[in-house]
Amino acid sequence: MSEIHTFLKEARLFPPPPEFSDKAHVRHLEEYREMYARSISDPDGFWAEQAETLTWQEKWHTVLEWKVPFAQWFVGGRLNLSENCLDRHASTWRKNKAAIIWEGEPGEIRVVTYGELLREVCKFANVLKSLGVVKGDRVGIYLPMIPEAAVAMLACARIGAIHSVVFGGFSAEAVSDRMNDAEAKVIITADGACRRGSIVHLKANVDAACHSIPSVEKVVVVRRTGETIEMRGGRDVWYHEAMAQASATCPPEPLDSEHPLFILYTSGTTGKPKGVQHSTAGYLLQAAMTSKYVFDLKEEDTYFCTADIGWVTGHSYVVYGPLANGATTVMYEGAPNFPRPDRLWDIIERHRVSVFYTAPTAIRSFVRQGDDWPNRHDMTSLRLLGTVGEPINPEAWMWYHKVIGGERCPIVDTWWQTETGAIMITPLPGATPTKPGSGTLPFFGILPEVVDKEGHKVPPGQGGFLVIRKPWPSMLRTVFRDPDRYVDQYWKRFPGSYFTGDGAREDEDGYFWIMGRVDDVVNVAGHRLGTMEVESALVSHHRVAEAAVVARPDELKGQALCAFVTLKAGAAGSDSFAIEAMKEELKAHVAREIGPIAKPDDIRFTDALPKTRSGKIMRRLLRDIAAGSQTIGDTTTLEDFSVLAKLREDEE
Numbered sequence: 001m002s003e004i005h006t007f008l009k010e011a012r013l014f015p016p017p018p019e020f021s022d023k024a025h026v027r028h029l030e031e032y033r034e035m036y037a038r039s040i041s042d043p044d045g046f047w048a049e050q051a052e053t054l055t056w057q058e059k060w061h062t063v064l065e066w067k068v069p070f071a072q073w074f075v076g077g078r079l080n081l082s083e084n085c086l087d088r089h090a091s092t093w094r095k096n097k098a099a100i101i102w103e104g105e106p107g108e109i110r111v112v113t114y115g116e117l118l119r120e121v122c123k124f125a126n127v128l129k130s131l132g133v134v135k136g137d138r139v140g141i142y143l144p145m146i147p148e149a150a151v152a153m154l155a156c157a158r159i160g161a162i163h164s165v166v167f168g169g170f171s172a173e174a175v176s177d178r179m180n181d182a183e184a185k186v187i188i189t190a191d192g193a194c195r196r197g198s199i200v201h202l203k204a205n206v207d208a209a210c211h212s213i214p215s216v217e218k219v220v221v222v223r224r225t226g227e228t229i230e231m232r233g234g235r236d237v238w239y240h241e242a243m244a245q246a247s248a249t250c251p252p253e254p255l256d257s258e259h260p261l262f263i264l265y266t267s268g269t270t271g272k273p274k275g276v277q278h279s280t281a282g283y284l285l286q287a288a289m290t291s292k293y294v295f296d297l298k299e300e301d302t303y304f305c306t307a308d309i310g311w312v313t314g315h316s317y318v319v320y321g322p323l324a325n326g327a328t329t330v331m332y333e334g335a336p337n338f339p340r341p342d343r344l345w346d347i348i349e350r351h352r353v354s355v356f357y358t359a360p361t362a363i364r365s366f367v368r369q370g371d372d373w374p375n376r377h378d379m380t381s382l383r384l385l386g387t388v389g390e391p392i393n394p395e396a397w398m399w400y401h402k403v404i405g406g407e408r409c410p411i412v413d414t415w416w417q418t419e420t421g422a423i424m425i426t427p428l429p430g431a432t433p434t435k436p437g438s439g440t441l442p443f444f445g446i447l448p449e450v451v452d453k454e455g456h457k458v459p460p461g462q463g464g465f466l467v468i469r470k471p472w473p474s475m476l477r478t479v480f481r482d483p484d485r486y487v488d489q490y491w492k493r494f495p496g497s498y499f500t501g502d503g504a505r506e507d508e509d510g511y512f513w514i515m516g517r518v519d520d521v522v523n524v525a526g527h528r529l530g531t532m533e534v535e536s537a538l539v540s541h542h543r544v545a546e547a548a549v550v551a552r553p554d555e556l557k558g559q560a561l562c563a564f565v566t567l568k569a570g571a572a573g574s575d576s577f578a579i580e581a582m583k584e585e586l587k588a589h590v591a592r593e594i595g596p597i598a599k600p601d602d603i604r605f606t607d608a609l610p611k612t613r614s615g616k617i618m619r620r621l622l623r624d625i626a627a628g629s630q631t632i633g634d635t636t637t638l639e640d641f642s643v644l645a646k647l648r649e650d651e652e
């Protein structure tokens with residue numbers, strides 16, 4: 001019973017294009033394998049060597065102190081992350097290179113060079129100091145995707161304040177939950193944010209949240225939309241006014257390798273937010289290194305990751321990783337479909353983006369909108385594509401490969417988590433042949449394994465639990481002020497190993513296939529199935545855009561499968577006869593693709609699925625709906641509440 005049955009078979013193999021490999025940082029699978037073998041057999045030597053790529057104020061003496069499950073990396077070292085992302089570039093020819101190319105939703109463009117970014121960061125670091133922020137204090141950041149967000153993060157890092165970014169789309173309640181847990185002293189926000197043509201009132205949300213956050217002393221407000229807001233005397237400070245007074249000289253504070261860099265909240269299943277805490281040196285090293293190798297970053301690249309900084313991907317792959325490499329990172333403020341569904345393709349065309357990193361949920365929505373939108377744009381500047389956030393179903397992968405990548409760009413399907421800080425399982429684009437739907441092989445120094453419930457490695461091809469056997473530099477250090485929760489959540493189930501919470505299988509080539517969260521594994525008549533496989537089978541039907549499959553209690557089978565399905569535009573007939581026929585067709589399709597046991601018992605068509613802001617389907621909520629019960633858990637991360645209401649209505 002311990003293993004998870006797996007049915008999906010994918011035989012297609014895409015070797016890296018030779019023109020790509022010729023110029024890549026890692027050019028052959030053999031080269032990857034050699035480096036990987038060394039990183040596992042001599043981790044201290046390997047990481048010591050890699051750490052030389054950073055700028056240290058004081059060298060460390062011990063690579064790793066590992067008192068399971070508490071790690072300290074590069075013990076005795078001192079460094080500053082903002083110095084590594086800024087000063088060391090601004091002191092070279094990169095001073096006038098674009099660090100950030102920013103585009104606002106209404107269409108403004110700002111190019112911020114490394115020299116300018118350093119100046120702004122120093123000034124804002126001085127502003128924070130003048131507001132009484134000292135090393136170790138927590139600073140909340142609740143901003144839109146504007147350059148000031150990167151400035152605020154880097155300024156915290158410069159003085160050793162611990163930042164905690166709250167996604168700008170979250171409610172006042174979510175802000176107060178998180179900022180209370182962090183005991184933030186200062187919150188940095190904006191008057192408003194531009195989203196889908198209208199304004200999100202960030203400052204008003206902060207005002208509402210602050211009633212119940214006693215720790216907050218000051219609120220810094222960036223003027224973005226220019227709307228009228230209330231400024232509270234003694235507490236609120238305009239960003240532009242404070243910056244006008246501030247000195248542009250601020251030496252980078254020498255910080256201990258293990259000094260906490262940030263706390264990022266992820267929603268647990270219980271109500272209490274979980275503050276994932278990251279360190280300075282280990283995090284920086286792995287964010288920098290993965291950016292270089294996975295995105296094959298070169299001096300000439302224009303790199304565009306669509307993630308919001310409220311998500312860990314925005315931390316590691318919009319801000320810290322690319323800047324540590326001296327790269328040019330594109331930052332886009334708004335919705336991907338504003339004013340039209342081709343906004344991202346337009347950005348790629350106009351800025352000549354060469355590396356593009358986005359989420360499968362976005363790709364599925366592009367598929368749904370049809371090929372005409374991307375086909376209108378010249379995207380020949382692209383040379384590499386990436387995905388993150390969820391398993392990508394092979395059909396969406398193929399679409400991305402053909403329509404966006406012009407069959408020329410390798411795709412890196414990168415598996416990692418808020419907790420891992422950086423990419424863990426991924427192809428190296430010049431070295432690893434890819435298989436649609438697989439994250440392929442572990443990154444250097446990472447030792448993943450698929451195990452049964454006793455923690456024993458299962459044979460190739462068999463599904464099980466994904467664990468990581470060795471500590472890695474960018475691993476979370478603890479849950480903020482709750483080490484017991486850290487131990488319970490990640491280290492208890494398989495003692496000595498990190499439990500990811502994901503199901504996976506490793507194939508005969510050592511490639512990893514992520515099957516989704518183990519909470520999403522269902523047991524139908526004695527068969528344990530990853531619901532993601534059923535979803536993938538549904539999406540492979542030409543009329544299906546997206547699907548989420550959950551279990552509901554069933555007297556006979558224990559659990560029955562309930563599928564929530566979004567059809568492509570115009571695919572469903574409206575009369576009940578056509579709808580029933582479509583349901584039968586989909587059930588038969590799944591039976592053909594996987595087998596009769598995976599056939600959904602119920603199919604419900606819906607216009608939208610409940611998702612988090614980062615695009616993950618909230619199956620937990622769908623489970624409640626499928627079971628006909630009221631939702632009780634945490635819904636603060638839900639993107640659109642009306643989706644839930646609509647699904648409940650359909651129920652009645």
Ligand code: 7RM
Nearest residue numbers: 388389390391413414415416417418514517
């Ligand atoms: C970066 C991020 C983590 C969870 C993780 C998985 C899922 C992420 C992939 C993936 C399959 C991928 N952090 N996940 N990437 N599943 N293939 N390439 O997403 O903390 O928000 O989520 O996301 O379940 O455990 S996260």
